[in-house]
Amino acid sequence: MPVLSNVEGVTRRALLLGALGAPIVLVASGRRSASARRPGAVRGHVYAGKAMAKAGRGTRAVMLRGGHVQLAAPLAMTPAGGVFSIANANDLYVAIAQLAAPPTAMPYLVVKRGAVRADSWGTGFGTGGDRRGSASFHLDRALADEVAALWNLARRDRTRLGAALFGRWKPRGVLVVGKPLEIVLTLENVGTVPVWFNTGGRQRGPRDNRFYFEAARDGTPLPVIEAFDFGGIGQVQPLAPGASLERSADLAQWATLDRPGTYQVSCRYHLELSVGAEGASWPDHGHETWDWATDEVIDITVG
Numbered sequence: 001m002p003v004l005s006n007v008e009g010v011t012r013r014a015l016l017l018g019a020l021g022a023p024i025v026l027v028a029s030g031r032r033s034a035s036a037r038r039p040g041a042v043r044g045h046v047y048a049g050k051a052m053a054k055a056g057r058g059t060r061a062v063m064l065r066g067g068h069v070q071l072a073a074p075l076a077m078t079p080a081g082g083v084f085s086i087a088n089a090n091d092l093y094v095a096i097a098q099l100a101a102p103p104t105a106m107p108y109l110v111v112k113r114g115a116v117r118a119d120s121w122g123t124g125f126g127t128g129g130d131r132r133g134s135a136s137f138h139l140d141r142a143l144a145d146e147v148a149a150l151w152n153l154a155r156r157d158r159t160r161l162g163a164a165l166f167g168r169w170k171p172r173g174v175l176v177v178g179k180p181l182e183i184v185l186t187l188e189n190v191g192t193v194p195v196w197f198n199t200g201g202r203q204r205g206p207r208d209n210r211f212y213f214e215a216a217r218d219g220t221p222l223p224v225i226e227a228f229d230f231g232g233i234g235q236v237q238p239l240a241p242g243a244s245l246e247r248s249a250d251l252a253q254w255a256t257l258d259r260p261g262t263y264q265v266s267c268r269y270h271l272e273l274s275v276g277a278e279g280a281s282w283p284d285h286g287h288e289t290w291d292w293a294t295d296e297v298i299d300i301t302v303g
Contacts, residue, residue: 041060041071041074041110041115042074042110043110043111043112043150044079044109044110044111044147044150044151045074045075045077045109045110046074046075046077046097046099046107046108046109046110046135047071047072047073047074047075047107047108047110047115048071048072048073048075048103048104048105048106048107048108049069049070049071049072049105049106049107049108049115049117050069050070050072050105050106051067051068051069051106051117052067052068052069052070053067053068054068055068056068056070058070058071060108060110060114060115061113061114061115062108062114062115062116062117063111063113063114063115063116063143064116064138064139064140064143065117069108069115069117071108071110071115072105075099075100075103075107075133075135076099076100076101077097077098077099077100077135078097078098079095079096079097079098079151079153080096080097080098080283081094081095081096081097081098081134081136081282081283082095082096082151082153082156082283082284083095083139083144083147083148083151083153083155083156084155084156084157084283084286084287085144085155085156085157085158085287086138086286086287087158087291088158088160088290088291090141090157090158091140091141092138092139092140093138093139093140093141093143093144093155094119094136094137094138094139094286095109095136095137095139095144095147095148095151096124096134096135096136096137096282096283097109097134097135097137098124098132098133098134099121099132099133099134099135100132100133101132101133102121102122102123102131102132102133103121103122103133103135106118106121107121107135109135109137109147111143111146111147111150112146116137116138116139116143117137118135118136118137119136119137119138120135120136121133121134121135121136122134156286156287157287158287158288158289158290159290160290161195161273161274161275161289161290161292162195162197162271162273162290162292163191164189164190164191164192164193164195165187165188165189165190165191165195165239165273165292166187166188166190166294167185167186167187167188167269167294167296168185168186168188168296169183169184169185169186169267169294169296169298170183170184170186170298171183171184171298171300172184172248174303175300175301175302175303176302176303177257177258177259177260177302177303180250180252181250181251181252181257181300181302182248182249182250182251183213183248183249183250183251183265183267183298183300184246184247184248185211185246185247185248185249185267185269185294186244186245186246187239187244187245187246187247187294188243188244189239189240189241189242189243189244190242191241192241193241194238194239194240194241195238195239195273196236196237196238196239196273196274196275196276196277196279197236197237197238197239197271197272197273197274197292198234198235198236198271198272198273198274198279199234199235199236199237200232200233200234200235201231201232201233201234202229202231202232203229203232204229204230204231204232204233205227205228205229205230205232206227206253207227207229207249207250207253207254208229208249209227209228209229210247210269210270210271211247211249211254211267211268211269212254212267212268212269212270213249213251213254213255213265213266213267213268214254214255214265214266215251215254215255215257215263215264215265215266216263216264216265217257217259217261217262217263217264218261219264222255222256222257222263223255223256224254224255225253225254225255225256227253236274236276236277236278236279238277247269251265251300257302259302260302260303261301261302262299262300262301262302263299263300263301263302264297264298264299265297265298265299265300266295266296266297267294267295267296267297267298268293268294268295269293269294270291270292270293271291271292271293272289272290272291272292273289273290273291273292274288274289274290275288
């Protein structure tokens, strides 16, 4: 029986028929390709990767986003940030890995059915000369369960805050065309425990974008004036049981009301609530928050 040796990366049938019908056996030599020698990617570990236009040998599907990735070197990591919810419905999570050094290529987290691309990465742990890296991965609930199990951690969910916090809207005084059109929000805590919330954080710009308004006249919506913000200084403060406070904004910064008459105004104000004065600091307390908003439609008369 003829024997062929030194056949590298055998992918065809091991048994072929020769020209005279005699079987030819292909025997793989001790040498193997680099891809054959490379161990498989380990679930729950982070790797540097290169995005690929299409599937190929050794690629993995990119979960949630679509596409494919060719994984390269594994990155030394620990799951220091945990897996926690970043949505009230507990249907969107983030997993944060501490890396031994800031990555120089896109990190990917390996899971059963493919890999998850990092949503943000860079420096994030340590200080000074001990500056280390981090990578954050957004996950749906099923992937959050998988990664939490791989990292031997508990998945951390949000729980509702601010059930006793209510808002009421009204115009202040007489509204006149061409003058500031002040709309007042009264926040009231009708519960028995303090409500902690972030104040500020959206006012670095022409207006406070924690507010949002839409106005209509005779059922016809008016154009909304765009105005972006660049964050702003914020702090956590409490609203005591039974207490109330006011916030106000100029409706004219969101819509042009240039004729006297009655307008319908949709009012909204958004807050991030937390469980205490420390706020919901990442990553250890990132789930201890709640996105809260008060919405109301009011009629105003402008003279």
